[in-house]
Amino acid sequence: MSQQRHGSTPGHGAGAVPAFPDLPEATIARLPEYLRALHNLGETGADTVSSEGLAAAAGVNSAKLRKDLSHLGSYGTRGVGYDVTLLIEQIEYVLGLDQRRAVCLVGLGNLGHALAGYDGFASRGFKIVALFDADESKVGEIIHGLPVRHISDLGRVAVEEKIAIGVIATPAGAAQAVADVLVDAGVTSILNFAPCVLSVPSNVDVRKVDLAIELQILSFHEHRKASLTALPGGRSATTAGDQEAVGS
Amino acid sequence: MSQQRHGSTPGHGAGAVPAFPDLPEATIARLPEYLRALHNLGETGADTVSSEGLAAAAGVNSAKLRKDLSHLGSYGTRGVGYDVTLLIEQIEYVLGLDQRRAVCLVGLGNLGHALAGYDGFASRGFKIVALFDADESKVGEIIHGLPVRHISDLGRVAVEEKIAIGVIATPAGAAQAVADVLVDAGVTSILNFAPCVLSVPSNVDVRKVDLAIELQILSFHEHRKASLTALPGGRSATTAGDQEAVGS
DNA sequence: TAGATTGTTAATCGATTAACAATC
C-alpha cells in the first residue's frame, strides 16, 4: 500500500519545463524491483531485454511494465527491447541513486543491530553514517565499524553529516520523539520500523515497515484458505490453483 | 502495494452462506493497524471509540475506516462509536489471530538473527517454533532459546510442527529453493526478506519485505523534493506544507 | 427530542490490463 500522501506539485511557474516526471506512486514502488532485475540480467551478460523478459524477472505483467517505463520517457526500441545499461542509468537517475545518500540509524536493539550490518544498504546506494541509541551503556560500542552515539547528539550530527534518511528502529514509545528530532534537523525522509504512526510535516516522507503486520496479513489469508476448504463448495488447498508465478 | 493475487472465490455451492467476508486487499492490510490502535486505546482504559478517534490513532481518515469496518459487518453503535473490546475480538477473528500460528525462520544471518528475537511476533499471535540454516557450523547453536537445525530437516519438521508461515531470510540465491521445500511441506504462507521474486503455486501467499527498496522509494522522494526547490516556481522544502499527520 | 455518529451511497480518482497502431 502506499504509505504517504504527496501534494501534487502545485502551481509550476508558467511554462516551466517540469524538471521531474510526475510518477504514479504505484510505479515508483516498482522501479526498484525493475532495477534489481536489470542488475541481475546485466550480470548474466544480456545487452537488451524485452518488456516480456524484464516483466517476468520482476514478477509483474508486461503491460504494467511498459506502462511504468513509459512514464520515464521513451527508452526502449520497438522491435528490439530495452538497452539494459541505459535503462539502469535512467531508473537510477530517477530514483536519485546517482548520489549516495547518508543514512542514520536510531535504536540498536535486535533489529537495529541487524540493520546496521545489512549489506543491501551499501550495495544499493546508501551509506549508514551514524548510529544512535538512548541507552548510555551502548554508547561508544562499535557496531559493524561505527560507534554508537547518544541520542542527544542526533540533531547536531544529522545536520553535520547531511543525513538524508533516518531509520527508526526504537521501541514504539520512543519513535515519535526521535522523528521530531530528525525533522528539526532537516531530515525529510524516514523509514520507520517501530509499530506506531508517526506525525510529521507534510514535506516529510515516512515509510513504515511492520513485521508483525506482514504476518497478520498472511494469517488472514491462512484463515480464509482454511474456511474455504471447510466450505461445501470450497476447493481443497491441495488441489486448488494452477502452478503460476507470483508477484504483482 | 498489494503483493499477491487471489483468485476471487470461484463458484460457491449454490446458496451457501459465505463463511468468510470477502475483504478488499487494501482493507486487509489496514486491519492490523486498526488492531494495534485499538489495543493502545484499550490500555488507556477507553471502552468505546468513535471512527474519528480510531482513524486518528491509526493514521487514516475516518471515512476510510468506517468503510473498512463496514466490510466486517456492523459492530458500531450510531451516536456512540465502536466498543473497543468487541471490535478487537472481531478483527482478531477475521485475521485468524484467535489461533496461534506456528512460524519457522530460515536463514540466520544478521537479519534472521534479529527476527528470531523479535518480540513483536510472540506478542501478536505468532510463535517461532523452528530455525533453519544451510551453514553446518551454525547448526546446534541456540538462538533466543531455539536450536538451529539444518535446512535438510526443513521439509520434515515443517510437516511435524504444522508450520503455517515460513519466513525466508536467506541470501537471494537460496530463497527459491527454500520456498520450494516449504511449499512441498504444505506451507501456504511465506514472508520473504530475500531481495528476489519467488515463484510459487497460486494457492500460496507470498509477502515480500525489501529494506533496500524502501530506502530507494524514499530516495526518489528526496530527489523529487530537491528538484522542486531548484525549480523557478518551486516551494522551498522548509516553507512547504502544513503541519499534518501522515499515514494512509 | 436533539445531538452524535455510524453505515452506505455515489462520485471521483488512480491503477491495471488487453489490444493495437507505431515503428524499429
Added chain:
DNA sequence: TAGATTGTTAATCGATTAACAATC
C-alpha cells in the same frame, strides 16, 4: 519487407472520499 516489440489508448477494475440518511 516481415517479424518483433514498444508506447499508447481506452476500457475496466478497485480504492478513496465526501456527503448524508439512518438510527442510537
